[in-house]
Amino acid sequence: MRFVDEYRDPDLARRLADAVLARASRRWTVMEVCGGQTHAILASGLDALVRERVELLHGPGCPVCVTPLETLDRAQALVERPDVTLCSFGDMLRVPGSHGDLFGARARGGDVRVVYSPLDAARLAAREPARRVVFLAVGFETTAPAVAAAARWARKQGLANFQLLVSHVRVPPALEAIASAPDRRVDAFLAAGHVCTVMGTQEYEPIAARHRMPIVATGFEPADILQGLLQAVDQLERGAAEVEIQYRRAVRPEGNPAARALLEEVFEVADRPWRGIGTLPGGGLRLRGSYAAFDAERVFPEVTGAGAAESPDCRxxxxxxxxxxxxxxxxxxxxxxxxxxxxxxxxxxxxxxxxxxxxxxxxxxxxxx
Amino acid sequence: MSHAYDPERLASPSCPLPAGSDRVTLSHGAGAGASARLFDELLWPRLGSELLGARHDGAVLPVDRGRLAFTTDTFVVSPLFFPGGDIGRLAVHGTLNDLAMCGARPLALSCGLVLEEGLPLATLERIADSLGQAARAAGVPFATGDTKVVERGKGDGLFVNTAGIGAVPDGRDLRPARVQPGDAILVSGSLGCHGAAVLSVREDLGFESEIVSDTENLTGLVEDLLEAVPGAHCLRDPTRGGVGAALHEIAAVAGLEIGLDEAAVPVDEPVAAACELLGLDPLFLACEGRALVFVAESEATRALAALRAHPLGRGAVRLGQVAAGSARVVMQTRMGTRRLLPLPAGEPLPRIC
Known part of the structure; x- marks a missing residue:
């Protein structure tokens, strides 16, 4: 497959891994931020190729994981309303809230549907005006523009039966929280390439400077990740703390201006609780006042989530x-x-x-x- | 219950449909009247056989000495029609392939249809055509059958159950427990075509592709293979859950470590591309016309040649090797590292990002 196979070439990967080992004078700890990178690293065993000189730590970049129980419970409560059709991405429906997952809610008779795009949920609302269609909007800055596009389309169509239960989160506040931890183990970050495709890299400059940490916006294929590691290790060895772009075929420093404008129009930055971490200042997005009619939390204020306490044994x-x-x-x-x-x-x-x-x-x- | 039937009349393709409706109604399942007409006029011409024509409560078959294989499978695929096939063709091939994996030569099939009220009769006709064509192509008769109608909303259009019996020649034993340390693992062609073809026509995904289901009857391929390598240890058709799930099952039953070579896994480019797009792993997508073959290392070359000599096995490759050890599946990655192959939690679902 063109534009994919080139970055999975085992010889190239080996050369990059050897270069990482050769460049590192000591063992460094590097965190890859995105769950997609974690998946690629473990699926190809890249951690084993560099283990001698680099400890890879998996970051918080799994939007499904960090969605608060309270939001999942609120989605469950919405599904119990007979007029509500709840839509979300497939893997979101498997995540257990306090009382089971959304597939379980469907088995009990709730109207829960898997969609591949938030626009599909908006179109469903247009097609079925008697239903209240709620889209559980989860994800980082990568997914948020598509949700913003759905909200804008719904407003243009004058849809009154389409709402968003928003749990969008932003990467930079999470990196700030990790970087400023007093017992920090991480020496450098591989930032999430697709988030940077949308947002660019400017938001990361102050974090790199304040905490003296290299941040490399990195792609998702084996050669991408190893090259990102090489850039990060090279900076660490030089004592540098810069924001670099490895994923040049997708990321520009300014990001994608059209997607950013869309986000700006529909969302504003807000404090958000992250499951497992707690509330991060500026940690997420919420719908602007001009989109209040599409905000499930405002349209169904009586529907709340219990948000049972997490297990005390969970670290x-x-x-x-x-x-x-x-x-x-x-x-x-x-x-x-x-x-x-x-x-x-x-x-x-x-x-x-x-x-x-x-x-x-x-x-x-x-x-x- | 007995009905007069006239094969000459019923075999005519111009026979009229039950009058009054172009859709399945509850009266089609009532056991008389419309129900009998549905059988006589729609199903019999397409699925009829000498055994079915006896109109007995069951089929009576002669039995030779020896062993029988007996299998059943229920098909609930949605949508009913997909590139490369439909639920009818799939239901015949699925059961024939289960027999083939037992080393059996098929003798007879059964067909149970659960129809949802409101199903267009034209749809039922197409599927009955397809069931009949697939069975005739295999030379295996439908010996017995059943049709039920459920109320609208209580079925997904049409469900099909097929069962099959076959004769197992002496000496053939292809159970997973026979897999041995050192066995070579072969697969007869590329992975995931059926699963990807069905996903490609789900309206909620809506991607365009040229992926065609691999649904095929593997009886001939298996006969050729077992002629060349009568001592093959185990066969498995990797349907739901794909090759990944099949290897996990066999590792568990045999109590052995299965080693898989990532670079050898055959995936057609359109399937690979669809999987990239949707975040799916072709190792866990269903195949409906592929066989996994476990043979002693010394017979691997001969087995591979036999598979490749058959039209349905041209893409056969060696996937890996069985080792002594604990029951698990270990992948040798393209990068040269080793890792466990995890079993996914449930149905393959597209990921968020």
Whole structure:
């Protein structure tokens, strides 16, 4: 497949991995931010190629995982209304709230549908005016423009029966929280290439400067990730702390101006709770006042989510901040598995704990001293 | 219940449909009247056989000495028609392939239809055509059958159950427990075509592609293979859950480690592209015309040649090897690293990002 296979070339990957090993004078700790990168790293075993000189930590970049229980419970409560059709992306429907997942709600008679695009949900609302269609809008800055486009389309059509239950989150506040942790383990970040495709890299400059950390906007294929690592390690060795772009075929420093304008029109930055981390200042997006008629929280104020307390044994906070590696958690693989997750990072396949669990190396993993 | 029937009349393609409606109604399932007409005029001409023509409560078949294989499968695919096939063709091939994986030569099929009230009779005709064509092409008769109608909203248009029996020649034993350490693992062609073809026509995904389902009857391929390699250890058709799920099952039953070579996994480019787009893994998409083959290493070359000599096995490749160890599937990645192949939690669903 063109534009994909080139970046999966094993020889190229090996050369890059060897270059990382050669460049590093000591062992560095680098966090890849995005769940898609985590998936690629573990699926190809890239962590094993560089383990001698780089410890890779999986970041909080799984939007499914960090969606608060309270939002999931609110979605459940909405589904119980006979007039509501709840739509979301497939993997969102599997995430357990306080009382089971949304597929369970469907089995109990709720109208829950998988869509591939928020625009499909808006079109459904136009097609079925008797239904109240609610789209559970989850994701980072990558997914948010499509949701904004759906909201704008719905407003243009004058749709009164289309609402968004918004739980969009922003990457930079999460990096700030990780970078400023007093017991920080992370030396450098591989920023999420697709988020940067939309937002550009300017937001990361102050974080890199304030915390003296290299940040490399990196793609998702093996060669991308290894090249991003090489750039990060090179900076660390030089004592530099710059924002760099590895994923040049998609990312511009200014991002995608059209998508950013759309986000600006529909959303505003707001404090948001992240499951497993807590409320991050500026950690998410909410609909602007001019889009209040499309905000499920404002249109159905009586429908709230209980948001049961998380298990006290879950160390998600430490895992998502890169302080604790999932296998170091006493519950990992014991009381906490993908079938019975105790908390956020184990619930979706791209969560840090679930990814570690699924792709764990067949031999006992041994870190060099 | 007995009906007079006249094969000459009923075999005529111009026979009229039940009068009064062009859709399935509850009276089509009532057991008389419209129900009998549905059978006589729509189903019999397409699915009829000597055994079915006896109009007995069941089929009576002669049995040779030896062993029988017996299997059943229920088909609920949505949509009913997809590139490369439909639920009828799939229902015949699915059961024939389950028999083939047992090393059996098929003798007879059954067909149970659950129709939803309101199903267009034209749709039923097309599917009955397809069931009949697939069975005739295989030379296997429908020996018995049943039709029920459920109220509108209580079915998804049409469900099909087929069962099949076949004779297993002496000496053939292809159960997963026979897989041995050192066995070579072969697959008869590229992966995921059926799963991707069905996804491509789901209206909620709406991507355009030229992917065609691989639904085929593997009886002939398996006969050729077993002629060349009578001592093959195990066969499996990787339907729901794909090759990934099939390998996990076999690893668990045999209590052995299955080693998979990522670089060898055959995936057609359009399927690979669709999987990239949707965030799916072709290893876990259904195949409906592929066989996984476990043979002793010393017979691997001969088995591969036998598969490739058959029109349905031209794309056969070696996927990996079985090793002693604990029951798990280990992938040798393209990058040269080793990792466990995880079993997905449920149905493959497109990811958020």
């Amino acid at each position: 998600a906070d430490a895992v998502l901040r890169g302080i604790l590696r999932p296998p170091e958690c006493p519950e990992f693989g014991r009381a906490c598995t993908p079938d019975h997750p105790l908390g956020a990072p184990m619930v979706s396949a791209e969560g840090a704990c679930a990814a570690y669990f699924a792709y764990r190396a067949p031999e006992p993993e041994e870190d060099p001293p």
